[in-house]
Amino acid sequence: MRKKKKTPLLAVDGLHVSYSAHSRRGEVAAVRGVSFTVDREKVGIVGESGSGKSSLARAVLGLLPPSAKVWAKRLSFDRCDLLRRNERSMRTLRGKRLGFIPQDARIALNPVMTVGAQIAEACSGMSRRAARARVLEMLEAVRMDDPERVWGAYPHQLSGGMCQRAMIAMTLLPGPDLLIADEPSSALDVHVRGKILKLMEEMTRERGMGLLFISHDIDLVGAFCDRILVMYGGRILESLAAKDLAQARHPYTRGLMTCAPRLREGWKGPLPVLERDSAWFGEGEASP
Amino acid sequence: MTVSAQETLTFPASRASAGLAWLCRVWRELAANPLTLAGIMVIVGLLVMAVAAPGMTSYDPLAQDLSQRLLPPSTAHWCGTDELGRDIFARIVYGARITLRIVLLVLAVVAPAGLLVGCAAGYLGGWVDAVLMRITDIFLAFPKLILALALVAALGPGLDNAVIAIALTAWPPFARIVRARTVSLREAEFVQAARLMGAGRARIIVAHIVPLCLPPLVVRMTLEMSGIILTAAGLGFLGLGAQPPLPEWGTMISTGRAFLLDQWWVATMPGIAIFVVSLGFNLFGDGLRDVLDPKTETRV
Amino acid sequence: MSTKMSTKRPLLEIRGLDLTYPGNGAGRSVPHHVLRRVSLSVEEGDSFGIVGESGSGKSTLLRAACGLARPGRGKILLNGKSIKSFSNNKLSRIIQMVFQDPYRSLNPHYTVDRVLGEPLAVHGVGKEPARMDKALKDVGLRPEFRFAYPHQLSGGQRQRVAIARALMLSPRLLFLDEPTSALDVSVQAEILNLLARLRREQELSYILVSHDLAAVAHMCDRVAVMKQGEIVEELTKAALRKGRADHPYTRELLAAVLPATRV
Numbered sequence: 001m002r003k004k005k006k007t008p009l010l011a012v013d014g015l016h017v018s019y020s021a022h023s024r025r026g027e028v029a030a031v032r033g034v035s036f037t038v039d040r041e042k043v044g045i046v047g048e049s050g051s052g053k054s055s056l057a058r059a060v061l062g063l064l065p066p067s068a069k070v071w072a073k074r075l076s077f078d079r080c081d082l083l084r085r086n087e088r089s090m091r092t093l094r095g096k097r098l099g100f101i102p103q104d105a106r107i108a109l110n111p112v113m114t115v116g117a118q119i120a121e122a123c124s125g126m127s128r129r130a131a132r133a134r135v136l137e138m139l140e141a142v143r144m145d146d147p148e149r150v151w152g153a154y155p156h157q158l159s160g161g162m163c164q165r166a167m168i169a170m171t172l173l174p175g176p177d178l179l180i181a182d183e184p185s186s187a188l189d190v191h192v193r194g195k196i197l198k199l200m201e202e203m204t205r206e207r208g209m210g211l212l213f214i215s216h217d218i219d220l221v222g223a224f225c226d227r228i229l230v231m232y233g234g235r236i237l238e239s240l241a242a243k244d245l246a247q248a249r250h251p252y253t254r255g256l257m258t259c260a261p262r263l264r265e266g267w268k269g270p271l272p273v274l275e276r277d278s279a280w281f282g283e284g285e286a287s288p
Numbered sequence: 289m290t291v292s293a294q295e296t297l298t299f300p301a302s303r304a305s306a307g308l309a310w311l312c313r314v315w316r317e318l319a320a321n322p323l324t325l326a327g328i329m330v331i332v333g334l335l336v337m338a339v340a341a342p343g344m345t346s347y348d349p350l351a352q353d354l355s356q357r358l359l360p361p362s363t364a365h366w367c368g369t370d371e372l373g374r375d376i377f378a379r380i381v382y383g384a385r386i387t388l389r390i391v392l393l394v395l396a397v398v399a400p401a402g403l404l405v406g407c408a409a410g411y412l413g414g415w416v417d418a419v420l421m422r423i424t425d426i427f428l429a430f431p432k433l434i435l436a437l438a439l440v441a442a443l444g445p446g447l448d449n450a451v452i453a454i455a456l457t458a459w460p461p462f463a464r465i466v467r468a469r470t471v472s473l474r475e476a477e478f479v480q481a482a483r484l485m486g487a488g489r490a491r492i493i494v495a496h497i498v499p500l501c502l503p504p505l506v507v508r509m510t511l512e513m514s515g516i517i518l519t520a521a522g523l524g525f526l527g528l529g530a531q532p533p534l535p536e537w538g539t540m541i542s543t544g545r546a547f548l549l550d551q552w553w554v555a556t557m558p559g560i561a562i563f564v565v566s567l568g569f570n571l572f573g574d575g576l577r578d579v580l581d582p583k584t585e586t587r588v
Numbered sequence: 589m590s591t592k593m594s595t596k597r598p599l600l601e602i603r604g605l606d607l608t609y610p611g612n613g614a615g616r617s618v619p620h621h622v623l624r625r626v627s628l629s630v631e632e633g634d635s636f637g638i639v640g641e642s643g644s645g646k647s648t649l650l651r652a653a654c655g656l657a658r659p660g661r662g663k664i665l666l667n668g669k670s671i672k673s674f675s676n677n678k679l680s681r682i683i684q685m686v687f688q689d690p691y692r693s694l695n696p697h698y699t700v701d702r703v704l705g706e707p708l709a710v711h712g713v714g715k716e717p718a719r720m721d722k723a724l725k726d727v728g729l730r731p732e733f734r735f736a737y738p739h740q741l742s743g744g745q746r747q748r749v750a751i752a753r754a755l756m757l758s759p760r761l762l763f764l765d766e767p768t769s770a771l772d773v774s775v776q777a778e779i780l781n782l783l784a785r786l787r788r789e790q791e792l793s794y795i796l797v798s799h800d801l802a803a804v805a806h807m808c809d810r811v812a813v814m815k816q817g818e819i820v821e822e823l824t825k826a827a828l829r830k831g832r833a834d835h836p837y838t839r840e841l842l843a844a845v846l847p848a849t850r851v
Contacts, residue, residue: 048772049743159643189641190844216772219846245849259777261806262848264829270781271806274774299736306699306735477693480656481753485707486680495706499697 007079008037009178009210010060014073017055017064017234027069030055032234035073038178040208042201044221044242046256047231053214054103056231057180060212061100062090077178095122099176101184105167109155115163116151119170138169143195160187168196172203178210179203185220197224218245218256230256233281252280317579324575330568337384347375349382349535358551368553370544376553379535380561386536387565390451390520391513397455398462399509403501405459406466407493411474421467428460432515433522440528447536450529454519458512465508469501503580510573514566521562537562597668598629599761599793600653600683607652607660622648623660624818630761635787635794637808639801639841644814646797647688650763653795654683677711684754688766690746694738700724700749701734707756726789727752728782744775748782755786762787764796768803780807801845805829813838 017031031052036043047053058064060075060082075082077098085093094100102108110118116135123131132151139147142165155163164187171179179200185193201224203209215221221228222245230238230253238250248254255274300306318324337344347365353373361368367376409420427435439453473479473496482492523529524538532539537558544555607623622645630636640646651657653664655671664671666682674682687693694703704723705715721731727748738746747767754762764783768776780803787794798804804811805828812819813835821835833839 048774161642187642191840194844218773219848222849223846256773257849260773260848261777261780261800261802263802263805263842263845264831265848270784271777273777273781276774299732299734299740300699301732302735303699303701306737310737477687477689478695478698480651481685481687481693481750482706482710483656484654484680484683484685485710485757486677487706487710488676491710496695500695 006039007076008039009078010038010212011074011076012036012060012072013075015056015059015075016069016071017052017059018069019065020067020069030234031059034231034234034236036229036236036239038210038212040204040210041227042204042211042213042225044213044215044225044228045231046215046218046221046228048216048256050233051231052234053231054182057100057182057212057214061094061098061180062087063100095176096174097177099171099174099179101168101171101179101181103182103186105164105187106155106160108167109163111155113154114151115153115155115158115166119166119173122170122173134173135169138173139166141172141199142166142169143192144169161189161192164188165192165196168199172199175203175207176209178212180212180214182214183216184213186215218253219260235283237280237283251277314579318575321575321578323571324578327568327571327573327575330564331572334384334388334565334568337381338388341381341385344381345375345378347378349374349379350533358547358554360551361553367557368551370540370554371547376540376557379540380537380558383535383537383540383558383561386447386530386534387517387520390447390454391516393451394455394458394516395509395513397451398459398512399505401455401459402462403466403498403505405463406468407470407497407501409463410467410470411489411493411497417467420463424460424463427457430457432457432519436519436523437526437528440523445528445531447530447534450520450523453523454516457519458516461512462505462508465504466501469504470497473497473500504577507573507577507580510569510576513569513573517562517566517569598665599632599634599667600795601629601663601665601668602649602653603627603663603665605649605652605660605662605664607648607658622817623652624816625662626814626817626819628812628819628822630793630795632760633791633793634810635796635808637804637811638795638797638814639799639804639811640797640814641799641841643816645817646814647765649814650685650765650795650797654685654763655679656685680707680710680759681757682759683761683763684757684759685763685765686747686750686754686767689770690743690750691738691770693750694746696738699735699737700729700741703738703749703753704756707753711757723752723756726755726786728778742775743771744778747771747775747779751779751782751786755790758790759792761793761795764794766798767796769798769800776803783807801828801841802848813841 013035015031015034016029018027018029020027034052034056045053045056055064059070060077062082062085064070070083072083077093080093082090109115116132119135119138120131123134126134136147136151139150144150144162144165150158150162150166155166158166164184168184181200185196188196200211204211211225213221213225222242225242228240228242228245229236230250232252238248238253240248245257248257252274255272258272259274261271300309318328351374356369356373357371359365359369365375365377367380370376370379405420405424409417435457436450436453439456440449443449443452479492479496482496487495520529520536521538521541524536525542527539527542530536530539532543540558541555544558547554605623605626609620609622626645626649628636638646638649648657652660653671655676659672666674666679671679698706701720704720708715720734724731724733729745729748729752733741733745738749741749751767767783768779771779783794784807786792794807796804796807805825809825811823811825811828813821813823815837821833821838823833823838827833828842831842833842
């Protein structure tokens, strides 16, 4: 039997993440048995606060605090087993092949280094001139108004949106195979957001980059991604193609879409409220 | 916080039980750290020694017996005797009272003073801030012991003068800490909400700023205690603090210095006492800071 | 609503408000012109929205209008009288504000009871348990929340407490500074519904500031669009919904709103 099964870029099977909480007795389970794959496509994870989506991203990247417990049946990135890797080998993967855009760019940037110098760190093995040219090129690609000024500026001199874009430039520059973005456009103004998303789309298409896009905004994810995973209480409640979002079956997914105020179609009365069913907490894949 | 955790929380039923719940939580976290617990036990030991001194030793710390001088540690005299035949263990135990008195008197003066100066400077800003902080800087510029020496020299030797001198050198760090905290709290949204309610400056400082300045202040107090003890011991060592025959630990080291080579216990025993108590306060202060750290402030 | 006479004085009127933060050398050596001759008026019972992106000055406008930021040039009139003629005490009974971040607008060491009791204490009014319970009930919180600490509450619950606190002094005009930006979309719906209900029941007037066009269009009758310190356009709710905007910036903002998925 020579059936060659294509290895997905990221394969997650039965992932569990829990934190020990000393103020409350016992542990807090943030992710409770999540399984999915990401290939050269845009996969969106939608969830509210407490759904576990950020913990999931950090578990894949190995960025959880040492007190967190992570276990899974399978957690692999392009045939590398991420579970067995120690910190040193994870560092060789992160940056070059596994990119990460954290939620709060301002605190993710080093406050005592210029932005240009930080982004240039991603260009290893290049001469200083070549690195600077590459960085300026990247800053233009993320639609910075004045790339030269940003090159020499410190993070506190830039606005929140500019820091976010600098972070995106830094992450995309080495051309990772898989990009995990945690609310990358939440700090951006709307017209900049469109351009950044377009840039990420280009990279996915042209360079075959995989994208795991985490957001609380279901309309954004529906418009931008190819597939959507809806998370609630540490589990995936529904997994569907973005184009099928309107036909979503789970009441939580439908609730998320109906409770947001709409600009063009007005509601006369109060907004529909999401009635949480405690049964949802027990649903989803319950892999041991 | 996972979604289901909300429903299982029960809330306190009254203000008193809310406060009590907070205390229990703080205690539980403190006790979880073994080093902090060790520090707490040292402090409790010090308190017990001070309070129950007569019960801990039958010897009189001031009673001289020249036939028993410079005896090494034994079952009769746990820490030996000094050059005048006094039991060293008894002197250490009674000396705990003096140490505790110095520490508490200094803190009673320094903490409110630091709070007042820091809050005023931080909240009012402008020239008030500039003037108060420059005064603070001037006091900070002097090495603590030298300044204390100068003050004691001016006031005359004695325990109470030593307390005043140490207090005058110890207040600047508190003022700074309080000022830093006040400046960050001044623009907090709950302070803005209070202003919008019509609360005056005094009310905001007393009701909002001061209570939130207390945790870093208390932490700093516990960490400063060891410094205060050492400064007092230094003054005593130089003969400027507690006067003989009071069993102040620093004075004991000073008089024991002459016998250090052959009768090491005379100077070393009080030295160990100072070391253990300073360490205890430091360990407790570190643990307290971890629990009351503003970064975890949102958890109260 | 239209039975009001047009000759009646507006509740709040801002005329030519102009505010510049001086350069202070620390990181910002250039003076920052935050508000550029902003004018608007809000009638009694109105719900007025201000929409803009980060840095447009919308939050600063609110703060300048209630005295939390430095006054700047221009006139602010409350019921026809200059706002400077109102004492702090009197002003606090007319204008109140709900802040953006529910995690920072409550003192972490105060129980809910103390938070709600503070405005009463400042004004020398006694704190009756019945009044506390009613305040909690009005914002949809059960009485047992009375002695909880903020860290024991979710974001939505904290914001409800903040709203209850703002209503303790029975104000006429409520400033809402991005009250739902920090909350999940499902919680946002609950809070927006709560605010709409309270406005009806207590006959309040609102000024709602947000970057979310859809939320503002849902809550407000009239909307002002701000860009870099000035109001570029004022629209009615209907015009906003139909996308009938004149100013190119407004059009840009409207175009960027994603079509909501129809379920």
